Amino acid sequence: MFERFTNGFHLARQSWEVLKTDKHLLLFPLLSGVSCLIVMATFAVPLLMSGVIEQAMQGADGEVVADDPVTNALMWGGLFLFYFVNYFVIVFFNSALIACAVKRFYGERPTISEGLSASMARLPQIAGWALVSATVGVALRAIESRSGRLGEFIVGLLGMAWSAVTFFVVPVLVIEKVGPITAVKRSTEILKSSWGEALAGNSSIGFFCFLAMLPCIGLIIGGGVVAGNGMALLGAALALIGVLGILLVSLISSALSAIIQAAVYMYGASGTAPSGFESSTLRSAFAHR
Numbered sequence: 001m002f003e004r005f006t007n008g009f010h011l012a013r014q015s016w017e018v019l020k021t022d023k024h025l026l027l028f029p030l031l032s033g034v035s036c037l038i039v040m041a042t043f044a045v046p047l048l049m050s051g052v053i054e055q056a057m058q059g060a061d062g063e064v065v066a067d068d069p070v071t072n073a074l075m076w077g078g079l080f081l082f083y084f085v086n087y088f089v090i091v092f093f094n095s096a097l098i099a100c101a102v103k104r105f106y107g108e109r110p111t112i113s114e115g116l117s118a119s120m121a122r123l124p125q126i127a128g129w130a131l132v133s134a135t136v137g138v139a140l141r142a143i144e145s146r147s148g149r150l151g152e153f154i155v156g157l158l159g160m161a162w163s164a165v166t167f168f169v170v171p172v173l174v175i176e177k178v179g180p181i182t183a184v185k186r187s188t189e190i191l192k193s194s195w196g197e198a199l200a201g202n203s204s205i206g207f208f209c210f211l212a213m214l215p216c217i218g219l220i221i222g223g224g225v226v227a228g229n230g231m232a233l234l235g236a237a238l239a240l241i242g243v244l245g246i247l248l249v250s251l252i253s254s255a256l257s258a259i260i261q262a263a264v265y266m267y268g269a270s271g272t273a274p275s276g277f278e279s280s281t282l283r284s285a286f287a288h289r
Helices: 002-021 023-050 052-057 069-105 112-120 123-165 169-176 180-193 197-228 232-270 279-285
Strands: none
Touching: 002 023, 002 069, 002 197, 002 232, 002 279, 023 069, 023 112, 023 232, 069 112, 069 123, 069 169, 069 232, 112 123, 123 169, 123 180, 169 180, 169 232, 180 232, 197 232, 232 279
C-alpha cells in the first residue's frame, strides 16, 4: 500500500512538471467549468420559472408527489438531458486537454486550437460516451431516490466502482477513437494491469490540493469575520482571494488528473515512457505482482 502511494506521488509530481511547462493547458478545465455553469443555468432557469420543480417536489399538502406521470416524465427526461449535455461538455474539454498532453509527450508544443480541433474530430465518440454516462447517472439517481438510505449506500458503491473502471475511457476515446463500450473494456484492462497506480496518483493530487485549499478556506472565513467587525471592503477582498484560490487549485487538480491518465495509458499501450515521466515509475505501475 505504501509503495502504491509512493508511486502515485511520483506520478503526481511528474505531471506537475509537465503542467508547469505548458501552463496554458489550464484553460481547458476553466472553459469546462464555465460551460458547465452555463449549462446549469440554461436548465435551471426555465424549470424554476415554469414551476415544474415545485410541482415535482410538493403537493398541495406539502408531501412529495410521486404519482403524476407527466411531471415524472418531465423531471426524469430533463435530468437525463442535463446529464447528457453536462457530460458532453466535460468530456469534450478533457479530450482536448489529453490530446494536447499527448502532443507534449511527443516533444511538440500543443496549442489550444489543436486541442479543440482534436475534440471536434472525435465528436461521435464523445457524444456516445456522454450518452452512456447520462444513462448510468440517471439509473443511479433512480435507485437512490427509491431506496432510501440503503439506496444511497448502494449508489455510493456503484458510483465509486464506475468511476474506477472508466478512469481511462477519455484517453482511449482520444487516441484509439473507439466506441464507448470498447473504451470501457480497454479502460478496465488498463486499470487492472496498472494495479491502480493512476488512481493512487489522483489520490495524491487530491491530498495536496486539499492542503492547498486550507489557506484559501481560512481567507474566506477570515474575510467573514473581518466583514462582521465593520471592515466590509477588506473582508470582501479576503473572501474573494480565497474563492479565486480555490478555483485555481481546482483547475490545477483537473489538469494534473488528465495528464496522469494520458501518461499511464500511453505507457501501457506502447511500453515507452512519455516525455516528462520516469520510466521506472511507470514500469512499477505495470509490474507483475
